[in-house]
Amino acid sequence: HAAYSGFICDCPTCTAEATEQLTIATDALAAFTQAQALEEEGEVEAAAIAYHDLCEEYDTEAVLRFDCTAPPADDPPLALVLSSAYNSLGGFHLDEERVELARSSFLRSLALWPRNAMSLVNIGDLERAHGSHSLALSYYECAAAEPPPSSLAKGSASASASYHASWVEAP
Structure with a gap:
């Protein structure tokens, strides 16, 4: 039923699962926003810990993979928040030369949101830098x-109506 995002089916089970994930996603989004603020303030280590803690707390087997075709809502779904956090x-792992941890983070990001362009580029860069040129090329091609991105400008009334314009359409 809820194979991708929980928005595909409107049966009671799928609706309940989607509602629960949206509630959790709100908390995860707050944690993500806090991690971003730490990063912007130059608190790199604290930001890395905050992203790690967010992923540890909210990434469970129950997380539904993000589907870009799901209708936009006010807040991003949990999988999208987690994908961005990963x-x-x-x-951060790459900056510290922890290549395998970086690779696993990018792969988990893509498992949650297969079309995350930033993760595709980042893992492509990682693979290229470590000699896997054909694998890097496949990520770049994806x-x-x-x-x-759509022609909607960030900040316009219609663009700010949902997370879609800033999270999905403009990485």
């Missing part, structure tokens, strides 16, 4: 195959 965490 991508950021992978970047990223390049993503549709361009």
Whole structure:
């Protein structure tokens, strides 16, 4: 039923699962926002810990994979928040030359949101830097195959109506 995002089916079970994940996603989004604030303030180690803790707390087997075709809502689904957090965490691991941890973070990001262009580019860069040129190329091709961002400008009334414009359409 809820194979991708919980928005595909409106049966009581899927609706309950989607509602529960949206509630959890709100808490995860707050934690993600806090981690981003730490990163922007230059608190790199604290930000990395915050992203790690967010992933540890909210990434469970119950998380439904993000589907870009799901109708936009006010807040991003849990899988999208987690995918973005894993991508950021992978970047921190890469900065510290923890290649396998970076790779696993980027792969988990893509498992949650297969079309996360930033994760595709980041893991492509990682693979290219470590000699896996054909694998890197495959990740780059997937990223390049993503549709361009919509013509909606960030900050416009219609663009800010949902997370879709800032999270999905403009990585």
